Amino acid sequence: xxxxxxxxxxxxxxxxxxxxxxxxxxxxxxxxxxxxxxxxxxxxxxxxxxxxxxxxxxxxxxxxxxxxxxxxxxxxxxxxxxxxxxxxxxxxxxxxxxxxxxxxxxxxxxxxxxxxxxxxxxxxxxxxxxxxxxxxxxxxxxxxxxxxxxxxxxxxxxxxxxxxxxxxxxxxxxxxxxxxxxxxxxxxxxxxxxxxxxxxxxxxxxxxxxxxxxxxxxxxxxxxxxxxxxxxxxxxxxxxxxxxxxxxxxxxxxxxxxxxxxxxxxxxx
Amino acid sequence: xxxxxxxxxxxxxxxxxxxxxxxxxxxxxxxxxxxxxxxxxxxxxxxxxxxxxxxxxxxxxxxxxxxxxxxxxxxxxxxxxxxxxxxxxxxxxxxxxxxxxxxxxxxxxxxxxxxxxxxxxxxxxxxxxxxxxxxxxxxxxxxxxxxxxxxxxxxxxxxxxxxxxxxxxxxxxxxxxxxxxxxxxxxxxxxxxxxxxxxxxxxxxxxxxxxxxxxxxxxxxxxxxxxxxxxxxxxxxxxxxxx
Numbered sequence: 001x002x003x004x005x006x007x008x009x010x011x012x013x014x015x016x017x018x019x020x021x022x023x024x025x026x027x028x029x030x031x032x033x034x035x036x037x038x039x040x041x042x043x044x045x046x047x048x049x050x051x052x053x054x055x056x057x058x059x060x061x062x063x064x065x066x067x068x069x070x071x072x073x074x075x076x077x078x079x080x081x082x083x084x085x086x087x088x089x090x091x092x093x094x095x096x097x098x099x100x101x102x103x104x105x106x107x108x109x110x111x112x113x114x115x116x117x118x119x120x121x122x123x124x125x126x127x128x129x130x131x132x133x134x135x136x137x138x139x140x141x142x143x144x145x146x147x148x149x150x151x152x153x154x155x156x157x158x159x160x161x162x163x164x165x166x167x168x169x170x171x172x173x174x175x176x177x178x179x180x181x182x183x184x185x186x187x188x189x190x191x192x193x194x195x196x197x198x199x200x201x202x203x204x205x206x207x208x209x210x211x212x213x214x215x216x217x218x219x220x221x222x223x224x225x226x227x228x229x230x231x232x233x234x235x236x237x238x239x240x241x242x243x244x245x246x247x248x249x250x251x252x253x254x255x256x257x258x259x260x261x262x263x264x265x266x267x268x269x
Numbered sequence: 270x271x272x273x274x275x276x277x278x279x280x281x282x283x284x285x286x287x288x289x290x291x292x293x294x295x296x297x298x299x300x301x302x303x304x305x306x307x308x309x310x311x312x313x314x315x316x317x318x319x320x321x322x323x324x325x326x327x328x329x330x331x332x333x334x335x336x337x338x339x340x341x342x343x344x345x346x347x348x349x350x351x352x353x354x355x356x357x358x359x360x361x362x363x364x365x366x367x368x369x370x371x372x373x374x375x376x377x378x379x380x381x382x383x384x385x386x387x388x389x390x391x392x393x394x395x396x397x398x399x400x401x402x403x404x405x406x407x408x409x410x411x412x413x414x415x416x417x418x419x420x421x422x423x424x425x426x427x428x429x430x431x432x433x434x435x436x437x438x439x440x441x442x443x444x445x446x447x448x449x450x451x452x453x454x455x456x457x458x459x460x461x462x463x464x465x466x467x468x469x470x471x472x473x474x475x476x477x478x479x480x481x482x483x484x485x486x487x488x489x490x491x492x493x494x495x496x497x498x499x500x501x502x503x504x505x506x507x508x509x510x511x512x
Contacts, residue, residue, distance in 0.1 A: 003314065013370070018465055020364035024357070025337070032353045037340035046333020053325030054464060056318045064315025068294050068306070075302055103297055110289035116326050117467035119286070121494075123330065124471050128486045163452055164443045171436045178429045187428050187491035194498030195467050197459035200290075202371055222382045226452030229459040233498060 003063065010062075011055045018051065057116065058199065066203055069107065073208040076103055077215035092216050094158045101151045104208060108150035108232060111201040112143040121195050125188050133188065141243040142192045142236040149235030150205055153228040157212045160219055163227040170234040177241040182248050189240040193233045205232060276324070283323035287316065330468050338472025339479075346480040351423070358419045361470070362497065363412035367404055371460040376400040376407075379453040386449040389512065403508060410504035411461050414496035415470070421492065422477045425484055428492045435499045442506040450509025457505045458498040467494060 029036070037043060075081055079088045082096055112118060122135040156166055178186055197205075205228050213225035298304055306312060345354045366372060380389070380396035380403070389395045421431065443451055462470075470493050478490035 007318075017368065017370065017463070020368050021361070021465060021469070024360045024364045025341075027360070028341075028353070028357045032350070032357070033341075033344040033348065035344070037337060037344070039336065043333045043337050043340075046329045046331070046336070048333075049325045049329025050333055050465065051329075053322045053327075053329055056322030057326060058322070060315040060318030060320075060322055062315075064312040064319065065290060065294065068298065068312070072294065072297055072302065076297070081302070099301060103293075103301075106293040106297075107290075110293045113289050114286045114323070116323060117462065117464045119323075119327060120330050120334075120464075120468035121471055123327075124335070124468075124475060125487075125491070128475055128490065163455065164440075167455055168440055168443075171440065175433050175436070178433065184485075184487045187488060187495065190428065190432055190495035191471070191491045191493070194459065194462050194494040198462065198467070199464050202460060222378070222385055223449060223452070226378075226456050228456075230452075230455035233459040 003059070006063065007055060007059050010059045011051070014051055014055045014058065054116070054199075061200065069204045070207040072103070073204070073211045076100055077208075077211040079215055079217075082215075088217060090217055092158055092218065094155060097154070097158050097216075100154050100158070100208075100212065104154040105147040105151040107204055107208070108201070109143045109147035111204055112146040112196050112232075112236075113139055114200050115196060115198050116200075117195045117198045118142060118192070121188075121191060129184075133185070137243070138188075138192070138240065141240045142196055145192075145236030145239030146196050146201065146232045148239070149231035149233075150208070150228055152235075153231035154208065154212060156227065156231075157209060157219060157224050158216050160216075160224060163230070167230055167234060170231075170238065174234070174237050174241070177238065177245065181241045181245050185241065185244045189237050189244075192240050193237045196236050197229050197232050201232060202229060205229065276328075279324035279327055280320060283320045283327070286323060287319055291316065326464075334465070334468040335472045338469045339476035342473050342476025343480055346477065354419060355416050358415035359412040361412075361466075361473075362415035363408045365463060365466045366411040366461050367408035369461065369463055371463075372404055372407055372457070373400075375453065375457060375460055376403040379403055379450075382449050382453065383509075383512075386447070388447060388449065388509075399512065402512065403505065406504050406508045407457055407461060407501045410500040411497050413504075414500040415493060417500075418474065418493040418496040419477065421496075422474060422484065422489050423481065425489060428489075428495070432492075432495055432499060435496075435503065439499070439502050439506070442503060442510075446506040446509050450506060454502050454505035454509065457501040461501050462494055462497055470494060470497070 076099060118139055122133075122138045125133045125138060126135040152166065156163065181189070209228040210221045210225040213219045213221040213223075298306060341357075345357065377396075377400050380400040383389050383399055384391045384396055389399050417431075421428065446454070471491070474493040475486045475490035478484040478486040478488075484490070
């Protein structure tokens, strides 16, 4: 019974969330375009699928994954777990938190692979590029970026080093890569930074950041708990650019040896 | 028959997409924390919901959101009214962002931070108005981002130059903005783009780049989301300086 109630509630909030979008669409459709889009019925059914699918998806996440994931983030950051019940030092040593970095990377990777908006962008990129950009390869490259980003972000919270330095260093790397990367991939790579942090990733990663900042001695959740999302938005740009650069180099390197096989699938890194 | 096959394929894909999360959480629960799962039946029901939901969502993307975004792009291009297109871009960005639940949560936490840092009075009233101001700021920034992004597609300007210029601005503002706003500003870039906005905006951008002569969908069509994650940082840093 509780599940049905939960589904009803979530359906209502999802509906409220899309209301502004639907309102804007209708307004412009009637005032400016003044002509229904082709296959209106099919589009309406598709919209219902999106709403229903998103509702079920969110309910399932809240029933099954978020409680376990959030409890896990709390337990892993608990000083009792980290120091095995021993004394807690006043100054944290970053090597005491190794399991946190492993968890941060693993959960960052896993939540990104399941992120619906990233699935959408990778489907579109695959379609537009005529299959050159593999939907699965793109998602794995982005997920590797989020994994690295969240792990380094957790390291930053433990050490208490200033956030801007890391983000600026990230920008510098992105700028250097932009100069060298294949031109066609750059806009897509920039976009992936924004789409990765959404429905699945944000709640789990935010819980990890706040839990970690609360548990590490000398950190405040309010001042140090933020920033993980920012890491998760910069690093995918690097890995997507890096992935295409490596793929391009490998093609150039292979060419003299024999004719390149265009159907060959590159593996990430 | 083909329908059932298509449906099965979607379900298998969705199950594959969820597998890493299940493995990671299972591994840490059993091997690192060494605890049993609290409610196995409930978790299994939840997982079935997640997989079916994701499959439905992907099906709905192809049927509804992508064609809608593309047909809008074509309709606006046929109409040829630049102002209507830019107004639409702004409304879409502003409207979808202001009500975004993730942003509401972040804005409330940001108000907490600001009042503890002494930037605003430590009253509920002051915090509420600060959070509301922040939400409008981010909404405006995403509206502005889509205007700028659509204009860029029409003009065929170089995306890297604009984004790198934006990064420069972020770095510059970081040095003068109050330190307690920086973390929130950086995070706000990531939380603004929701699961329904992303497919719609992507299809709109790619659709525009496909119908306008001389534009390449790959080179010019992507990039709207990049603007929508960059401008909130700039606007929120400025907001932190003004308030």
